[in-house]
Amino acid sequence: MSKQNIQLGPDGRLRHFLTIDGLSREILTDILDTAESFTGISERTVKKVPLLRGKVICNLFFETSTRTRTTFEVAAKRLSADVLNLNISTSSTAKGETLLDTLRNLEAMHVDMFVVRHADSGAAHFIARHAAPHVSVINAGDGHHAHPTQAMLDMFTIRRHKGDFAGLRVAIVGDILHSRVARSQILALNTLGTSEVRLIGPRTLLPADARSLGVHVYYDLDEGIRDVDVVIMLRLQKERMHGALLPSEHEYFQLFGLTESRLQHAKQDAIVMHPGPINRGVEIDSQVADGPRSVILQQVSFGIAIRMAVMSMAMGSQTQAAK
Amino acid sequence: MHEPRAILISNGRIIDPANRIDAVLDLRIVDGRIQGLGPLPAEFEPDLIIDADGLIVCPGLIDLSARLREPGQEHKATIQTETRAAAKAGITTLCCPPDTNPVIDTPAMVTLVKERAHSLGFARVLPIGALTKSLDGEQLSEMAALQNAGCIALSNADRPLANTLVERRALEYAATYGIRVMLRSEDRHLRNSGCAHEGPVASRLGLPGIPEAAETVAVARDLALAEQTRCRVHFRGLSSGRAAQSLALARQQGLSITADVAAHQLHLTEMDIDGFDSHCHVHPPLRSLSDRQALREAVANGVIGAICSDHQPHDADAKEAPFPSTAPGISALETLLPLTLRLVQERVLGLSDAIARITCGPAQILGLKLGSLGPGCSADICIFDPNRHWELHPEHMYSAGHNTPFVGWEFTGLVTHTLLEGRIVYEESSSRGP
Structure with missing residues (x-):
């Protein structure tokens, strides 16, 4: 089995978008620049470009998600593609076989691109490895592994506000262990040359050997966000209270909840981000979430431009390869 | 198939760790058991001779x-x-x-x-x-x-x-x-x-x-x-x-x-x-x-x-x-x-x-009396060529499972004969059954 980066075509261009891992700064910058060129479209009266006219894009969601699926759908439609939405429950025991069978069935309908969300880490890689050569795969979240379009829209948001990544200090706060978003953010931030990436959380919510991911680790929120330019809050799933990972939401908010007063430790012009949906009063105080430093809603609209960029780039390289 | 009663494995390098033996010796098998190692007794008349020159013979x-x-x-x-x-x-x-x-x-x-x-x-x-x-x-x-x-x-x-x-x-x-x-x-x-x-x-x-x-x-x-x-x-x-x-x-x-x-x-x-x-x-x-x-x-x-x-x-x-x-x-x-x-x-x-x-x-x-080439032991024997290079390909595997991460690995040392209780159960480039 090949361990090389299957995301790239022989020409080094993006074929699939599965993870930030193994992608160069040039490719990430290219994605951000392409997304920048798409942001204008959303403000037009006719919000469409014909780049993917005649292409069929299938949103293959094995985990429920409304927001991510919707932004992918909007992005695909703005590129004039036809969109199929499939929500498939993973409760069946033989999900491995189902996955391959589902894939084969959809390929028979001449789907050109799969946007995949699945509860298993590595699911998007698996589908990319088994998809027909002309098909592109975009990872919309696999297990705890990766959520690269979310990370790129976060990078887009940071670049819009801060310009360059060099010199920036970015803190990611909360449940890193179970977060595919955090893993992709860390890789993207480091690839783009961020000076310092910090993880802040209790040890039960940090991965083993967290430092091997190229980050600084803090267990104290005030200390961890001192002088940072960007604070990224992660959603805390309620089920974490059951697996003996945390004592209570109350204690979590006391220790790691972001409030106005604690945000004072960050830089004056620090921005606050959150991949959503937010748990008010659990990881973030409403005053902060709705406050002047919050860019949470901008993230959502930038998400469409990023997804348009990634879809058009992956499909463009596939179309070119076919010629 | 007629089973040979007496087998001689000649000139192999015998490696028998149980008996601390590592030497080029002849090995004699009679009625499914190891009769002995070394110079052939005058009365020993093998029905079959396996030439193990250059090969390793082990349990x-x-x-x-x-x-x-x-x-x-x-x-x-x-x-x-x-x-x-x-x-x-x-x-x-x-x-x-x-x-x-x-x-x-x-x-x-x-x-x-x-x-x-x-x-x-x-x-x-x-x-x-x-x-x-x-x-x-x-x-x-x-x-x-x-x-x-x-x-x-x-x-x-x-x-x-x-x-x-x-x-x-x-x-x-x-x-x-x-x-x-x-x-x-x-x-x-x-x-x-x-x-x-x-x-x-x-x-x-x-x-x-x-x-x-x-x-x-x-x-x-x-x-x-x-x-x-x-x-x-x-x-x-x-x-x-x-x-x-x-x-x-x-x-x-x-x-x-x-x-x-x-x-x-x-x-x-x-x-x-x-x-x-x-x-x-x-x-x-x-x-x-x-x-x-x-x-x-x-x-x-x-x-x-x-x-x-x-x-x-x-x-x-x-x-x-x-x-x-x-x-x-x-x-x-x-x-x-x-x-x-x-x-x-x-x-x-x-x-x-x-x-x-x-x-x-x-x-x-x-706690078994196996894994030894001592006299009287069951003639369970593996003969391999220690110098043969080969590469693992799933299509060459005999197991019904082809799930191995070692595909494409290059190995040195290949089994040429396997004997179970004095019967040849595998011989290279043949699939002779017992």
């Missing part, structure tokens, strides 16, 4: 853990396909764990597996009986009956007992009858839903981790119970260096415990799962480079007395899914000898010691 390999999938999972493999693969790999004795379907927890099941293997005649199959009924971890199996039916040991397979009291009583009861118990030390709560070693690679790939402590905690518990019950406990399939160190210490303190390791644990590490390679999804998981190094040292110094294949053949579908949803295990019979010889090439241990870990080492653990 047939003994594998402490091989799933044959029969009964219950014949879509993966059968006793026929797997014992034939064993013969090709120079393995003459296989111990099969009890997690078949139905479970090997009755004398009838023991007899069924043994007789099926016996009638095929490719390899000797020694069933390991269930330690608890249906492997449920609650009720003791009929241990004495299983022993009488021919179980070589008892085990709860890969389902460690959750209840410490049941484990204590199972070991005590087994000790009453001098029954060996093979334990796979793992704390199931710490394992949780993990599928990879909890370390940097799993952290990066977002795979649920299995901490080293899942093994070390359980080894500590199992050692304490082995000491208290004085049961003959064998630790199966170690994965961590710290577990091996705990066992070394316990042995120094006089506890008569034994251990084995799967050959792949001595060559692969957590790095190999990168790219979500489901063929490297094994249980216990591939751990760190330092664990691999410590396991190699434990094999070299004898704390780990046996290298096993931990053979687990699968159908293709079992590995065709996202990593966490794939079935763990490697089809490993055909890489047991090559991976062991590779340890010699990598200077982990000498050739004679390496062969000992797959012949007399496991025989001693089982």
Whole structure:
């Protein structure tokens, strides 16, 4: 089995978008620049470009998600593609076989691109490895592994506000262990040359050997966000209270909840981000979430431009390869 | 087919670690047993001569853990396909764990597996009986009956007992009858839903981790119970260096415990799962480079007395899914000898010691008079060419399971003949049956 980066075509261009891992700064910058060129479209009266006219894009969601699926759908439609939405429950025991069978069935309908969300880490890689050569795969979240379009829209948001990544200090706060978003953010931030990436959380919510991911680790929120330019809050799933990972939401908010007063430790012009949906009063105080430093809603609209960029780039390289 | 009564294996380099022999000698077989080594008595007239010039002649390999999938999972493999693969790999004795379907927890099941293997005649199959009924971890199996039916040991397979009291009583009861118990030390709560070693690679790939402590905690518990019950406990399939160190210490303190390791644990590490390679999804998981190094040292110094294949053949579908949803295990019979010889090439241990870990080492653990070329021993023999280079291709495998991460690996050393009780059960470039 090949361990090389299957995301790239022989020409080094993006074929699939599965993870930030193994992608160069040039490719990430290219994605951000392409997304920048798409942001204008959303403000037009006719919000469409014909780049993917005649292409069929299938949103293959094995985990429920409304927001991510919707932004992918909007992005695909703005590129004039036809969109199929499939929500498939993973409760069946033989999900491995189902996955391959589902894939084969959809390929028979001449789907050109799969946007995949699945509860298993590595699911998007698996589908990319088994998809027909002309098909592109975009990872919309696999297990705890990766959520690269979310990370790129976060990078887009940071670049819009801060310009360059060099010199920036970015803190990611909360449940890193179970977060595919955090893993992709860390890789993207480091690839783009961020000076310092910090993880802040209790040890039960940090991965083993967290430092091997190229980050600084803090267990104290005030200390961890001192002088940072960007604070990224992660959603805390309620089920974490059951697996003996945390004592209570109350204690979590006391220790790691972001409030106005604690945000004072960050830089004056620090921005606050959150991949959503937010748990008010659990990881973030409403005053902060709705406050002047919050860019949470901008993230959502930038998400469409990023997804348009990634879809058009992956499909463009596939179309070119076919010629 | 007419079986030759007397066989001469001439001019081979005999490596018989049990008898500390490493020399070019003739070996004589009469009526399925080894008659002797060295100069031919005048009256010896062989019906068959195997020219072993330039080849190594050693005892047939003994594998402490091989799933044959029969009964219950014949879509993966059968006793026929797997014992034939064993013969090709120079393995003459296989111990099969009890997690078949139905479970090997009755004398009838023991007899069924043994007789099926016996009638095929490719390899000797020694069933390991269930330690608890249906492997449920609650009720003791009929241990004495299983022993009488021919179980070589008892085990709860890969389902460690959750209840410490049941484990204590199972070991005590087994000790009453001098029954060996093979334990796979793992704390199931710490394992949780993990599928990879909890370390940097799993952290990066977002795979649920299995901490080293899942093994070390359980080894500590199992050692304490082995000491208290004085049961003959064998630790199966170690994965961590710290577990091996705990066992070394316990042995120094006089506890008569034994251990084995799967050959792949001595060559692969957590790095190999990168790219979500489901063929490297094994249980216990591939751990760190330092664990691999410590396991190699434990094999070299004898704390780990046996290298096993931990053979687990699968159908293709079992590995065709996202990593966490794939079935763990490697089809490993055909890489047991090559991976062991590779340890010699990598200077982990000498050739004679390496062969000992797959012949007399496991025989001693089982208390069997196998794995030796001494006069009177069963003529179970593996002959291999130590200089032949070859590459592993799935289409050349005899096992029904082609699930191996070693495809494309280059090996040195290839089996040319396998004899079971004086019968040739494998000869290179032929598929002669017994």
